[in-house]
Amino acid sequence: DGGITQSPKYLFRKEGQNVTLSCEQNLNHDAMYWYRQDPGQGLRLIYYSQIVNDFQKGDIAEGYSVSREKKESFPLTVTSAQKNPTAFYLCASSIPLRGNEQFFGPGTRLTVL
Amino acid sequence: DAKTTQPTSMDCAEGRAANLPCNHSTISGNEYVYWYRQIHSQGPQYIIHGLKNNETNEMASLIITEDRKSSTLILPHATLRDTAVYYCIVTQYSGAGSYQLTFGKGTKLSVIP
Numbered sequence: 001d002g003g004i005t006q007s008p009k010y011l012f013r014k015e016g017q018n019v020t021l022s023c024e025q026n027l028n029h030d031a032m033y034w035y036r037q038d039p040g041q042g043l044r045l046i047y048y049s050q051i052v053n054d055f056q057k058g059d060i061a062e063g064y065s066v067s068r069e070k071k072e073s074f075p076l077t078v079t080s081a082q083k084n085p086t087a088f089y090l091c092a093s094s095i096p097l098r099g100n101e102q103f104f105g106p107g108t109r110l111t112v113l
Numbered sequence: 114d115a116k117t118t119q120p121t122s123m124d125c126a127e128g129r130a131a132n133l134p135c136n137h138s139t140i141s142g143n144e145y146v147y148w149y150r151q152i153h154s155q156g157p158q159y160i161i162h163g164l165k166n167n168e169t170n171e172m173a174s175l176i177i178t179e180d181r182k183s184s185t186l187i188l189p190h191a192t193l194r195d196t197a198v199y200y201c202i203v204t205q206y207s208g209a210g211s212y213q214l215t216f217g218k219g220t221k222l223s224v225i226p
Contacts, residue, residue, distance in 0.1 A: 043216040
């Protein structure tokens with residue numbers, strides 16, 4: 001089955017540690033995105049990538065880093081510089097000429113203790 | 114991106130049509146209207162999008178006013194599984210298969226038995 005996978009679903013880390021969230025897609029989509037969602041709020045864009053080896057900052061990139069070495073993968077690192085990292089993180093991908101429909105993964109809920 | 118205004122919450126009886134309004138009075142001529150929904154603790158799901166004309170697919174219908182300043186998402190026969198937060202988003206295609214979605218707080222639709 002084609003889709004987007006994010007792992008793990010729940011992640012716990014101690015304050016001050018960097019943590020990397022996984023996002024993999026087998027949809028052959030060029031564009032990939034990372035969003036953050038806080039309780040009762042909408043999604044906010046962290047980073048996006050239109051093509052391999054290229055990515056751009058979104059609205060709230062501070063304290064985060066990404067890489068796009070392969071088309072299928074777009075990992076997000078939450079660094080110790082991120083002041084409030086506890087949140088629900090969502091990865092998405094999209095294909096041109098499909099109405100820009102974004103396909104979302106199931107999300108990773110990160111809790112920093 | 115143009116901003117949108119949606120009611121915080123709505124109720125709908127099961128089997129009846131659910132009509133979700135959205136105001137986007139500052140929309141520009143080349144901006145699309147998108148609708149996504151998010152069931153609790155899952156990734157958002159694309160529903161439908163449009164530019165000027167009304168649109169219909171297997172999930173819903175989108176009615177856009179002639180002046181494009183507002184739209185209505187219609188779920189023709191709401192079921193309990195349609196209970197979710199519905200996001201109305203206005204965005205512009207930025208080329209190369211990527212674009213930015215700006216999610217507000219959306220409308221929490223509760224379908225009641």
